[in-house]
Each structure stands twice: as structure tokens, then as C-alpha cells.
Amino acid sequence: MADEEIRDLAQNLLNVETKCYGHCGETASLERIGDGTVSCYVCPGRYVSRIITYGEELDLKRFREYLRSITSKMGEVEDADIRVASRYAWDLGLDRRTDELVLREAYWTQGYRRTKSDDPERPALFLCSNGDSFFVQPLSSKEMLCQSCRK
Amino acid sequence: MVDIKALHVVYATWCPHCTSTTVETMKKAAEGLGVPCFLYDIDNPEQERKADQLVRKYGDWSEDYLVPQVFVEMNDGEIRHVLTGYSEGVELTRRAVANLLKSPLFARASTHG
Numbered sequence: 001m002a003d004e005e006i007r008d009l010a011q012n013l014l015n016v017e018t019k020c021y022g023h024c025g026e027t028a029s030l031e032r033i034g035d036g037t038v039s040c041y042v043c044p045g046r047y048v049s050r051i052i053t054y055g056e057e058l059d060l061k062r063f064r065e066y067l068r069s070i071t072s073k074m075g076e077v078e079d080a081d082i083r084v085a086s087r088y089a090w091d092l093g094l095d096r097r098t099d100e101l102v103l104r105e106a107y108w109t110q111g112y113r114r115t116k117s118d119d120p121e122r123p124a125l126f127l128c129s130n131g132d133s134f135f136v137q138p139l140s141s142k143e144m145l146c147q148s149c150r151k
Numbered sequence: 152m153v154d155i156k157a158l159h160v161v162y163a164t165w166c167p168h169c170t171s172t173t174v175e176t177m178k179k180a181a182e183g184l185g186v187p188c189f190l191y192d193i194d195n196p197e198q199e200r201k202a203d204q205l206v207r208k209y210g211d212w213s214e215d216y217l218v219p220q221v222f223v224e225m226n227d228g229e230i231r232h233v234l235t236g237y238s239e240g241v242e243l244t245r246r247a248v249a250n251l252l253k254s255p256l257f258a259r260a261s262t263h264g
Contacts, residue, residue, distance in 0.1 A: 014237070014239055014243065015239075016239050016240045016242050016243055017240075018239060018240045030239075041239075050238065050239075052238075052239075078214075079213070079214055080213070080214035080215045081215075082213060083211075083213045083215060083216060083217045083238070084211045084212075084213050084216075084217070085211050085217055085235040085236070085237070085238070086211050086232065086235060088233065088234075090233070090250055090251055090254035090255075090256065091233070091234050091247035091248075091250050091251050092247070092250070093246070093250040099231070099233075099254075099256065105238075107217075107238045109238065
């Protein structure tokens with residue numbers, strides 16, 4: 001399957017509004033990053049609750065390196081922080097050979113291992129409201145622009 | 152004709168995607184098919200061992216894997232992973248479970264079961 005088809009399926013079938021976990025509890029919406037093989041759930045305050053990558057085959061090493069590059073000020077991303085799922089035609093409700101593996105997803109959830117008692121000033125990942133740039137700032141910060149866009 | 156012999160569901164009691172959304176639905180489906188539904192609670196050490204084996208061998212394995220995961224055991228011995236919960240939201244997991252039960256695999260089994 002072409003990457004574009006996978007991106008369209010993700011956008012059309014795997015796109016629901018959800019709650020912003022670990023930050024504000026407001027609605028978080030799916031936003032495509034770059035070419036769309038990566039998407040993330042972002043709340044109105046631009047906190048990133050989850051990052052997802054899609055593909056017929058997943059390069060988990062590459063995804064982990066990507067996560068490490070954007071979360072470098074927050075500490076290590078461990079293998080255990082990335083979880084995978086297979087999506088078949090039958091559970092996606094697609095009209096094709098029903099047991100066909102359509103795509104796989106890998107998820108990274110911000111703060112998954114933390115508890116509510118953790119430091120509200122801990123570094124957290126946000127998405128710039130001007131585009132695709134991630135940036136790290138204290139969890140309680142209200143800034144919605146990355147450093148480049150603030151200049 | 153290969154039919155369904157059993158359903159297997161890996162779940163957690165605290166998981167909103169699991170209990171009412173998947174576990175109860177798959178139990179009812181198994182009842183309708185006249186086959187057993189085996190449940191594996193990942194917080195029960197003995198069941199967790201079996202869950203880990205199933206997920207590692209047939210499912211979406213990662214160190215801290217997603218639940219629920221549903222497997223169908225066929226009467227020729229084949230075990231198929233058929234569903235993993237959707238981290239995007241319970242709504243998607245619920246839709247996937249409903250779609251799975253409408254799929255030819257289950258429809259055929261309900262006809263021949």
C-alpha cells in the first residue's frame with residue numbers, strides 16, 4: 001500500500017477527538033506532522049499527549065530516535081514507552097479481504113508512567129501553534145510558540 | 152470448513168477499552184458461537200504469563216503492550232490475532248469490536264458453529 005493511502009486511512013479512520021491526558025483535560029485533536037507518517041494529539045494549549053506513526057512496516061528504531069530527538073530535554077525514551085498495534089481490514093470496517101493487515105501503528109504517550117503527584121514544572125512536550133515544530137517547556141507554561149517563532 | 156474453537160482476550164480490569172467494551176462483548180460472542188472465551192488479566196501473575204505468551208507469539212508485542220488484544224483459535228489449531236485496542240480512544244475500540252463481529256470470520260462461524 002502506498003504511503004499516501006496509509007496517511008489517508010489514518011486521517012479518515014483513526015482520527016477522533018480525545019481528552020488531553022496529563023495536562024488540561026480539554027479536547028485533544030489529531031494533527032499531521034510533516035508528510036503525515038507521524039501525527040500527534042494536541043490540546044488547545046498545544047500540549048502533546050500522544051505521538052503516533054503509521055506504516056505497513058514500522059521502523060521502531062527510527063521512531064524511537066525521532067522521539068528522542070524531540071524530547072531530548074525531557075530524558076530518555078525507552079523501548080517500553082513505544083507500543084504497537086496492527087489494524088486489519090475487518091476492524092477498520094474496510095471493504096476488502098477482511099483479514100488483510102492494512103497498517104500498523106506505534107504510539108508514544110507523554111507522561112504515561114507518571115502520576116498526578118509529579119512535579120507540575122517538569123519539562124513537557126508541546127507543538128508550536130505555527131507549524132510542525134515541537135518544543136519543550138515546563139508543563140504549566142502557557143507559551144504556544146516554539147523559540148524560533150517567538151523571535 | 153475451519154471454524155472457531157475458542158476466543159482469547161488479554162485485558163486489564165482498569166482499562167476502559169477492555170471490560171465492557173471488549174471483554175463482555177467477546178464473552179457474548181463466544182456464547183453465541185458455543186465456544187469458550189478465555190480471559191487473561193494482565194494484573195494476575197499466572198494469567199499474565201499466559202497473556203505474555205499469546206501476545207509475544209501471535210499479537211502486538213512490545214514490552215508494555217496494549218490491551219485489549221483478542222485472538223481467535225481455530226479448530227485446525229491456528230491462532231489468529233484479530234484486534235488490538237485503539238489508543239486514540241474507546242470509541243474506535245468499540246467500533247473495531249463491532250466491525251470484527253460483523254466480519255466473515257464471525258459470520259461464517261455463527262452460521263456453522
